Amino acid sequence: MGKADPRRGPHAGKPRGVLGSHTKFHEGPAAIPPGGCEPRRRSARCREAKKETVKELRLMVRFAVFFLLICFSSFNAAAQDIKSPAGKVSLSFALTNDGEPTYRLSIGGKPVVLQSRLGIELKDLPALTKGFAVVGADVSDRDETWEPVWGEVKQIRNHYRELAVTLQQASANNRRMIIRFRLFDDGLGFRYEFPEQNDLKYFIVSDEKTEFNLTGDHKAFWIPGDYDTNEYAYFTTRLSDVDATKGIDAKEIGVKSIAAPNVVQTPLMMKTSDGLYINIHEAALVNYPAMDLSVDRQTFRLSSHLVPDAIGNKAYLQAPDKTPWRTIIVSDKAADILASKLILNLNEPSKVRDTSWIKPQKFLGIWWEMHVGKSTWNYSDVGNVKLATADWASLKPNGKHGATTANTKRYIDFASKHGFDSVLVEGWNVGWEDWYGKWKEDVFDFLTPYPDFDVAELEKYAAERRVKLIMHHETSGSVTNYERRMDEAYRFMKQHGYDAVKTGYVGRIIPRGEHHDGQWMVNHFVRVAEATSRQRIMLDSHEAVRPTGLQRTYPNWLACEAARGNEFNAWSVGNPPEHETILPFTRLMGGPMDYTPGIFQIKLDYYQPGKKEQVHTTLAKQLALYVTMYSPLQMAADLPENYERFLDAFQFIKDVAVDWDDTRILEAEPGDYVTIARKAKNRDEWYIGAITDETARASKIPLSYLTPKRWYVATIYADAADAHWESNPMKYQIQSFLVNNQTTLAINLASGGGAAISLKPASAEDMKKWKPYDSSR
Numbered sequence: 209m210g211k212a213d214p215r216r217g218p219h220a221g222k223p224r225g226v227l228g229s230h231t232k233f234h235e236g237p238a239a240i241p242p243g244g245c246e247p248r249r250r251s252a253r254c255r256e257a258k259k260e261t262v263k264e265l266r267l268m269v270r271f272a273v274f275f276l277l278i279c280f281s282s283f284n285a286a287a288q289d290i291k292s293p294a295g296k297v298s299l300s301f302a303l304t305n306d307g308e309p310t311y312r313l314s315i316g317g318k319p320v321v322l323q324s325r326l327g328i329e330l331k332d333l334p335a336l337t338k339g340f341a342v343v344g345a346d347v348s349d350r351d352e353t354w355e356p357v358w359g360e361v362k363q364i365r366n367h368y369r370e371l372a373v374t375l376q377q378a379s380a381n382n383r384r385m386i387i388r389f390r391l392f393d394d395g396l397g398f399r400y401e402f403p404e405q406n407d408l409k410y411f412i413v414s415d416e417k418t419e420f421n422l423t424g425d426h427k428a429f430w431i432p433g434d435y436d437t438n439e440y441a442y443f444t445t446r447l448s449d450v451d452a453t454k455g456i457d458a459k460e461i462g463v464k465s466i467a468a469p470n471v472v473q474t475p476l477m478m479k480t481s482d483g484l485y486i487n488i489h490e491a492a493l494v495n496y497p498a499m500d501l502s503v504d505r506q507t508f509r510l511s512s513h514l515v516p517d518a519i520g521n522k523a524y525l526q527a528p529d530k531t532p533w534r535t536i537i538v539s540d541k542a543a544d545i546l547a548s549k550l551i552l553n554l555n556e557p558s559k560v561r562d563t564s565w566i567k568p569q570k571f572l573g574i575w576w577e578m579h580v581g582k583s584t585w586n587y588s589d590v591g592n593v594k595l596a597t598a599d600w601a602s603l604k605p606n607g608k609h610g611a612t613t614a615n616t617k618r619y620i621d622f623a624s625k626h627g628f629d630s631v632l633v634e635g636w637n638v639g640w641e642d643w644y645g646k647w648k649e650d651v652f653d654f655l656t657p658y659p660d661f662d663v664a665e666l667e668k669y670a671a672e673r674r675v676k677l678i679m680h681h682e683t684s685g686s687v688t689n690y691e692r693r694m695d696e697a698y699r700f701m702k703q704h705g706y707d708a709v710k711t712g713y714v715g716r717i718i719p720r721g722e723h724h725d726g727q728w729m730v731n732h733f734v735r736v737a738e739a740t741s742r743q744r745i746m747l748d749s750h751e752a753v754r755p756t757g758l759q760r761t762y763p764n765w766l767a768c769e770a771a772r773g774n775e776f777n778a779w780s781v782g783n784p785p786e787h788e789t790i791l792p793f794t795r796l797m798g799g800p801m802d803y804t805p806g807i808f809q810i811k812l813d814y815y816q817p818g819k820k821e822q823v824h825t826t827l828a829k830q831l832a833l834y835v836t837m838y839s840p841l842q843m844a845a846d847l848p849e850n851y852e853r854f855l856d857a858f859q860f861i862k863d864v865a866v867d868w869d870d871t872r873i874l875e876a877e878p879g880d881y882v883t884i885a886r887k888a889k890n891r892d893e894w895y896i897g898a899i900t901d902e903t904a905r906a907s908k909i910p911l912s913y914l915t916p917k918r919w920y921v922a923t924i925y926a927d928a929a930d931a932h933w934e935s936n937p938m939k940y941q942i943q944s945f946l947v948n949n950q951t952t953l954a955i956n957l958a959s960g961g962g963a964a965i966s967l968k969p970a971s972a973e974d975m976k977k978w979k980p981y982d983s984s985r
Contacts, residue, residue: 344374433471433500460780518721568840573632583610585635654697685715755799785960829962835897933960
């Protein structure tokens with residue numbers, strides 16, 4: 209509804225049924241003659257008086273009923289209750305006496321979020337937080353099925369009930385704001401919308417007042433609310449014990465901007481004492497800063513905490529505009545949290561019309577050898593170079609440069625031999641000598657190779673072997689420099705046959721004072737996704753804001769890092785064994801992660817005697833991560849020569865798919881274990897990954913999803929009986945059996961261990977070669 213029309217009277221624009229101040233009540237029944245009307249007196253006058261009295265009483269009753277109905281209608285104009293399509297989840301919206309919008313959420317009658325306030329504060333303008341009246345409440349339903357370009361499943365059902373509440377502020381020239389709720393059977397998404405109007409066109413968001421009033425002191429899996437990094441190991445505490453200052457001890461993280469002791473990042477995963485799993489995040493983060501959460505450690509109220517810009521503002525908007533969706537996913541089963549497609553469904557459909565060129569893939573890379581100290585990114589060891597004037601050919605090479613023509617050919621040969629799609633090359637371009645931490649704006653040009661890297665020769669060499677090269681664009685946080693040069697850099701890529709780029713944003717952001725997760729950078733990441741899509745380039749972004757489902761809108765945006773990846777095991781305290789059992793419930797809720805699994809040489813003293821660092825998993829768990837850590841862009845991260853030593857285990861990496869028709873979450877508990885089965889795209893092959901934390905456990909894995917009346921060969925890559933992530937991590941065993949949909953596998957997972965299983969239809973030869981699996985074992 210719009211503003212009041214003066215032609216319609218004083219109550220135009222008010223909720224239907226609300227009484228105005230001019231309403232008058234009838235003064236009462238007609239007078240009865242003096243002396244009354246006794247039963248024996250039958251005068252006409254008395255009979256008429258009685259008739260009038262009854263008539264008036266009836267009118268009063270009717271008016272009273274009408275008044276109650278009007279009051280009830282008025283109440284319902286400000287209070288709205290809806291249920292999800294199957295009735296599992298309930299939402300209540302209401303205004304407080306001060307006109308503050310609030311909501312409540314429950315599942316199966318059990319409260320999830322208690323009454324919580326909503327609103328937006330504006331700079332130099334009255335806040336959009338109170339003084340509201342409801343002038344419209346539209347309820348609608350949607351049920352559709354769509355097919356992602358790539359993903360964990362072939363089809364996704366988008367089924368929700370929507371409530372769009374239009375609010376009007378009489379005290380601020382009848383400004384309007386819409387709060388749109390979409391209620392799914394596994395949770396809720398809601399956002400703020402700002403229609404174009406005379407008194408709200410250009411405005412600055414100074415704060416967002418979204419609350420999530422929780423029902424208790426839940427167990428939480430969290431990392432500090434930090435404006436510039438997501439690369440912390442997870443803490444597991446009660447909400448009352450959240451202390452983000454613990455992140456200060458993470459000395460291995462070079463750039464930290466911890467917001468406050470009680471602020472955590474999303475996605476935030478929680479478990480209630482009565483067994484509910486709750487995940488809070490956001491969807492479709494565009495033109496707005498990322499949302500962290502402030503935790504009230506006494507009341508357990510969570511409040512939105514937006515990442516500020518260089519001068520403390522949060523967002524600059526122009527109506528019509530909207531915020532990202534705030535998401536709450538809830539279930540009494542942990543597996544349902546991982547299976548949810550709520551965040552994807554809240555994103556817009558693909559803006560890329562022709563997606564035929566987008567190819568999920570596995571790749572190798574000149575990368576891990578730099579992390580373990582075998583090679584360097586920089587060509588020379590000089591400490592001070594200027595991009596525009598340096599004579600790169602005259603610099604003395606350090607002899608350890610990794611991105612040489614010869615070394616790249618070695619990786620191409622290995623990729624070609626083993627059927628890999630592509631090879632990533634880091635450190636190929638000039639500028640690495642003083643690239644980090646200098647506040648240097650012109651640090652890379654993304655065009656000029658080092659003297660020992662022949663772009664034209666490698667283009668030809670890779671093409672002859674049907675291998676693609678992946679470009680690397682590290683920006684060193686100098687985003688103004690990248691924005692000036694990226695279009696030319698993308699043309700250079702296409703000219704030389706590169707179809708994918710890995711971007712990096714290590715360090716503090718230039719423009720100086722901006723943050724990795726602020727509105728300016730959020731818009732930059734989207735601009736890169738749009739620019740690469742125009743050039744038909746696939747994107748893998750590192751040190752970026754955490755994903756929020758935008759891979760649906762920009763399907764060329766295959767993966768992000770935005771979390772503590774596998775490389776931290778190479779040169780720091782590393783990632784604890786539970787880390788990979790938490791990430792699916794946190795970071796991966798928003799989209800795929802380039803975690804770089806597949807490290808076989810677990811103990812890193814192999815490269816340097818006395819080196820104490822190691823990967824905190826078993827080798828078998830590294831295989832399982834290809835299934836449990838979803839990404840359409842999967843790296844075989846170890847060195848070719850290490851894979852040559854373990855070709856039997858390497859076979860699983862060669863076989864496992866990167867695009868899927870179906871996914872089954874077989875068992876899951878955040879921080880403890882995850883077992884997932886996935887069906888390969890357009891093939892009757894299944895792959896299973898099972899991982900555990902530091903606790904060894906026995907896992908029962910049913911195969912009921914296999915095609916009935918068909919035998920499969922199950923190849924099981926498992927921890928050896930004496931395997932242990934710390935003391936004996938590289939000990940594994942491989943066994944093959946015949947299985948069908950009646951089979952249940954019993955797999956033992958070592959401490960910090962895992963298992964990877966391939967399931968392929970059995971041939972006649974297989975039926976003779978292998979024995980059926982004994983499910984009673």
